[in-house]
Amino acid sequence: MKAPLIMHIDMNAFFASVEQRSNPELRGKPIAVIGSAKRTVVTTASYEARRFGVKTGMNKWEARKACPSLIFVIGDNQKYIDTSVRILAILKDFSPRIEAYSIDEAFVDISGTGSLFGSPETLAASIKDRIRKDLGLTCSIGIAPNKLLAKLASDMKKPDGLVIITEESKAALLRDLPVGELWGIGPKLTMHLGAMGIRTCGQLGAFPESILRERFGIIGERLKSMGQGMDASPIVPMGEEEEAKSVGHSTTLPADVSDKAVIRRYILKLSEMVGARARRHNLKGRKVSLTLRYPDFYTFSTQRTLPSYTNDTHSIYMTALNILEAQRLRSAVRLIGVSIFDIAKGSLQMPLFEEDRKKEKLLEVMDSLNMHFGEFTLTWGTIFEEYESEAGVISPAWRPSGVKMVNVK
DNA sequence: TCTGGGGTCCTAGGACCC
């Protein structure tokens, strides 16, 4: 049996690089890709901007303060989607087993490709070449026996890096590596582990599993093996992904809102976005949740279980509205979110009654019209123009196809 | 004139049933 070999490809400053590629005036300059909404954050900073300390997640003012000459570019999701699809097509030439992990990252199973494409170094060089020639973009590539280490490797040299970790080299690498560098160990776990005297992967890998398990539950079982650089998680090739488990949309309002009528209209818009996307993919949910965020960032969501599975905008809206009406708002609201979950494939849940069938027909017509004439041409109730300009930032949970191919205008 | 949006997985506690 051939030894598993996994490649992780991480596009360098993806959105910013695509913008610099398509607009020569931006090349070599500090730029930050942002959303078009009023309260937006930096999605990606170019390497020139990063040198000034501009980071993902900064708001515009923080970013401007870090780098006064920073150029803000409003992101163009369709451009990134098209580019991502082309990258995946290039990867397809090298292996059929590709996991589109996010819009700018992919795992490729390159086990046993040696006879076709040469050594891992040669293969990585060929892929980098194709991406550079065809798209004018650079990427960092990590190659290792599993996904955990491949991801770590691609992160070790940026931009345009290539790092290979082998079974033989991993122990020396992990010995002094901070645990927080590992994929899946975030700030909180780093803190808790630190309090236990565990700071490096070497220490984590040598720690008694029983204690980790006791302290961290099911995650604890994995932690020790992660510290040892072991990971059995499989590549999930494109087209073999599991069905989505939830479908949702949320929006940060241009300004905090306390008027319930306005909040209701946003809930309607979000319900329609959720319903339309779920219907497009024939998914129905049995639970609806409404999320509210207050100006102090206190965020909570309340869910309600429905008697049957639905993807009907009206049902989603009414349920979310019921949740809202049961709340006493603490203050003005900053963010509103609506999602459905506990998902079933729609065809498994045929409507029982004629009324429901008629409603479904109506929704189908509405959806097809909206598809031709743009979102929200037709919808339940009134959606005012004032909301049309709200634009989102593309989700990294994005997939080239299926329900996760969200493209918020 | 602060702090986006879309996800997954896990845990804990309470209701309810046998």
Add this chain to the structure above:
DNA sequence: TCTGGGGTCCTAGGACCC
């Protein structure tokens, strides 16, 4: 008057990821 345990469903919330 005091004593269970197991199982499922449900909700809320947190950690993590890009």
